[in-house]
Amino acid sequence: MAGKIGIIESRVSSNAQVGDGVFLLKVEGDYFAVPGQFYMLRAWELDPLLSRPLSVFDIAEEGISLLYAVRGRGTERLSRLAPGNVVTLTGPLGNGWERRVGRVALVGGGIGIAPLYYAAKVFGNTNVYLGFADTPYLVDEFDRVGRVHVTSETGVRGTPGLVTDIFDPSGYDVCYACGPRPMLALLDRFCRSDEVPLFVSLEERMACGVGACLGCAVKTIHGYARVCRDGPVFRSSEVVWDG
Ligand SMILES: Cc1cc2nc3c(=O)[nH]c(=O)nc-3n(C[C@H](O)[C@H](O)[C@H](O)COP(=O)(O)OP(=O)(O)OC[C@H]3O[C@@H](n4cnc5c(N)ncnc54)[C@H](O)[C@@H]3O)c2cc1C
Ligand code: FES
Structure with a gap:
């Protein structure tokens, strides 16, 4: 755990659509977290009742960034936020990924790429595997923090297919992954057979x-x-x- 959990009310600085139904929300303020930790977020009073968990995409001097896909009521409301609107974040929550020595692979599928940017930035010197269903987004940003390998199911950019088609754990000392459960279960099989430790979010x-x-x-x-x-x-x- 990186530090004390706080409840922070802050202003939105931007909320840009970066992909099909995917938004990058930037919120002002001082934040801290280890890669893989998350915040519970709300931008409403009572409806929906519950705050929504979002992983840390990035933390910089200007504030925190959260990458989210619109799924239902909560994320749809987030997508309507404009600069100056107030949001409440509770966190950082959860355990996060510990940096281990050696050759590190980060693997993300779909919106599961969200926690990987901050991990690549903080850990340094990683290979980052990003799997998209259709048109990839934020690849140039990821390029600045790691060696990026991209797949898209439609073949629009990168290797056509799934990220698990191109990822081979041999040659790595540790792998970190986030994405759909079937993807994580398959990575578990790959990593077990190569005896490479895998940590999933x-x-x-x-x-x-x-x-x-x-x-x-x-x-x-x-x-x-x-x-x-x-x-x-x-x-x-x-x-x-x-x-
Ligand atoms: C630790 C953690 C970190 C997360 N980080 C991110 C992130 O960085 N970016 C991001 O986009 N999402 C992330 N999620 C998932 C995100 O919290 C949900 O998509 C969101 O809460 C959905 O809220 P909603 O009100 O829009 O949808 P709801 O109205 O609550 O649900 C809409 C539909 O999505 C399904 N659904 C909701 N939550 C999940 C879920 N967790 N898994 C699978 N299906 C679900 C529901 O069954 C329903 O069909 C994270 C979840 C957890 C637990
Ligand atoms: S969400 Fe309540 S115990 Fe995890």
């Missing part, structure tokens, strides 16, 4: 975000764990993938 639905409701429980080999409190980062060999 799980994005379960959440309610309280602080370990109180068990709404985000996932099955691990040690029993149920709370994604918000015990994760969101888990060693992949400890997750029960077919549970």
Whole structure:
């Protein structure tokens, strides 16, 4: 954990659409987090009831950036935010990824690329594998912080296909990944057979975000764990993938 959890009310500095239904929200203020940690965000009073968890995309002098895909009511409301609007962030929450020595691969699929930018920036010297369904976004930004490899299912940019088609863990000392569960389960198989440690960030639905409701429980080999409190980062060999 990077430090004390805070509840911070701040102003939006920008909220730009960067991809199909994907927005990059920038919020002013002083923030801290380790890569892989998240904030619970709200930009409304009562409806929807719950704040929404978003990973740290970046932290810089000007503030924090969060990359999100519009899914439902909460993220749709976020997409309507304009500069000057006020949002409330609670965090940083969760455990995050620890930097390990050696050759590091970061693998993201879909909106699972969100926590990888900050990880690449903080860790330095990483290979970053980004898988998109259609037109890729923010690739030039990722290029500034790591060696980037891109796939798109439509073949519009990068290698046609899935990120798991091009990713080979042999040659790496550690891998970090975030994305759809089937992608993470496949990476777990690849990494196990090459004996490369894999740490995954799980994005379960959440309610309280602080370990109180068990709404985000996932099955691990040690029993149920709370994604918000015990994760969101888990060693992949400890997750029960077919549970
Ligand atoms: C630790 C963590 C970090 C996350 N980081 C990011 C991020 O950086 N960027 C980002 O875009 N999203 C992220 N998510 C997912 C994001 O929180 C949800 O997409 C968001 O809460 C949906 O809210 P909504 O009100 O728009 O949709 P809702 O109205 O709540 O749901 C709309 C639809 O999306 C589905 N859904 C909602 N949440 C999830 C989920 N977690 N997994 C799968 N399906 C879901 C619902 O079943 C429903 O079909 C993260 C989730 C977690 C737990
Ligand atoms: S969301 Fe309540 S325990 Fe995790």
